[in-house]
Amino acid sequence: MLKQLDRFFGRFRQGWIYIILSLAIAGTLILSAPKPSYGGSWLDILIRGVQVIQLSSISDEQEIELGKQIDRELTQTKKIRILRNPSLNSYLNQIGQRLVPASERPNIPYKFQIVNDKQINAFATAGGYIYINSGLMQKADNEAELASVLAHEIGHIAARHAIDQMRDTAISQGLLSAAGLERETLVNLGVQLAVSLPNSREDEFEADKLGLANLEKAGYAPSAMVSFMKKLLAQGSSVPTFVSTHPNVSDRIVVLERSIDSKKAIAGDGLDNQAYRNRIRAAL
Numbered sequence: 001m002l003k004q005l006d007r008f009f010g011r012f013r014q015g016w017i018y019i020i021l022s023l024a025i026a027g028t029l030i031l032s033a034p035k036p037s038y039g040g041s042w043l044d045i046l047i048r049g050v051q052v053i054q055l056s057s058i059s060d061e062q063e064i065e066l067g068k069q070i071d072r073e074l075t076q077t078k079k080i081r082i083l084r085n086p087s088l089n090s091y092l093n094q095i096g097q098r099l100v101p102a103s104e105r106p107n108i109p110y111k112f113q114i115v116n117d118k119q120i121n122a123f124a125t126a127g128g129y130i131y132i133n134s135g136l137m138q139k140a141d142n143e144a145e146l147a148s149v150l151a152h153e154i155g156h157i158a159a160r161h162a163i164d165q166m167r168d169t170a171i172s173q174g175l176l177s178a179a180g181l182e183r184e185t186l187v188n189l190g191v192q193l194a195v196s197l198p199n200s201r202e203d204e205f206e207a208d209k210l211g212l213a214n215l216e217k218a219g220y221a222p223s224a225m226v227s228f229m230k231k232l233l234a235q236g237s238s239v240p241t242f243v244s245t246h247p248n249v250s251d252r253i254v255v256l257e258r259s260i261d262s263k264k265a266i267a268g269d270g271l272d273n274q275a276y277r278n279r280i281r282a283a284l
Contacts, residue, residue, distance in 0.1 A: 055167045055181065060108055063163065066183070067127020070190035071111070074125075079195055083116040083134055088283040092132060095143060096150050102217035103151075104158035104210055112150065120232065124153040125194045126162040138284050139231070144224030144270025148215055152225070155210030161203045165193050208252050212259055221268035222260045229253050 058066075074080050083089070089112075096112035110128040115121075118135040125131075130153045132146075140146040156162065166189045170181055175189075199207070208225075216222050229249055270276075 055163055055170075058163060063160075064108055064127040066186055066190065067125055067129045069183070069187045070125050070194065071129050073187055073191050074194060079191065080131065081116040083114040085114070085283045088137075088280065089114060091279060092137075092146075095147050096130065096154075099147060099151050099154055099214055099218045103154045103214045105154075110154070110157075122149050122153055123194055124156045124162065125190055126157075126166075128157055130154065130157070134284055137280060140228060140276070141231070142224065142271050142273045142276040143279075144215075144220045144268065145228040146276075147218070147220045147270055148211065148225035148228055151214040151218070152207050152211035154214060155207035156199065156203065158210050159203070159206050161199060161207070162190065162193065164203075165197070165199070166190060169193065169197075204252060205255065208256060209259070212256060216264075216268070219268055220270045221266050223265040224270060226253055226256050226260070229256070
């Protein structure tokens with residue numbers, strides 16, 4: 001609804017129409033707000049009512065648009081540098097799109113991007129946006145290990161962890177009003193969380209569980225998720241970013257190993273190390 005109103009205002013600039021519609025929207029927000037005293041100035045909400053998003057009832061369409069704006073802020077302001085390699089990006093997207101139909105949330109569009117950074121890291125934000133560092137792709141031994149990371153990040157999106165993080169952070173910072181949050185504030189929070197704050201212990205376990213199920217359903221060998229985590233931990237004191245920002249990895253490995261049927265651990269695609277190296281060697 002908010003997106004439709006934005007387009008409507010783009011076509012009609014007459015002041016009186018804007019005022020009437022803003023009054024109607026603000027009235028709806030006031031009536032539906034459970035705790036009017038929790039918010040700030042209702043005059044601000046009146047003026048900018050069409051920009052307010054209620055996180056507790058955010059629609060898929062709103063989340064996708066929010067993710068698009070977070071992505072624009074991340075990439076256009078150079079907070080991250082996207083690797084412009086058509087062949088490698090096509091390969092990553094091919095793996096990601098194979099996983100999507102087998103995920104718990106297949107009905108939103110996903111965008112998989114490579115960050116031009118030698119550090120080992122990966123993260124996801126709202127609306128289906130997933131980022132994989134070139135250093136992580138280099139560290140993986142095979143396609144199944146890379147797919148395991150993508151599946152884990154898809155798990156975060158399936159469980160809407162980014163939305164939950166934004167809500168919790170907004171509450172802790174005193175930003176959340178009874179009506180919700182302004183879109184600009186949400187975008188800024190999304191950028192902050194994407195580049196600097198780790199997921200919680202509970203979120204990681206849930207993303208692991210969802211990711212492992214996704215990996216198996218998509219036909220990849222489930223052992224790859226464990227082998228990749230063990231490889232990173234084996235680096236000792238030089239623990240890579242991907243592990244250091246995702247706590248309790250040892251515990252996560254134990255849980256994953258218990259969840260994998262030993263008879264099916266290597267059953268599946270993606271374990272050909274040489275084929276993977278041949279695929280990415282020229283690009284990385």
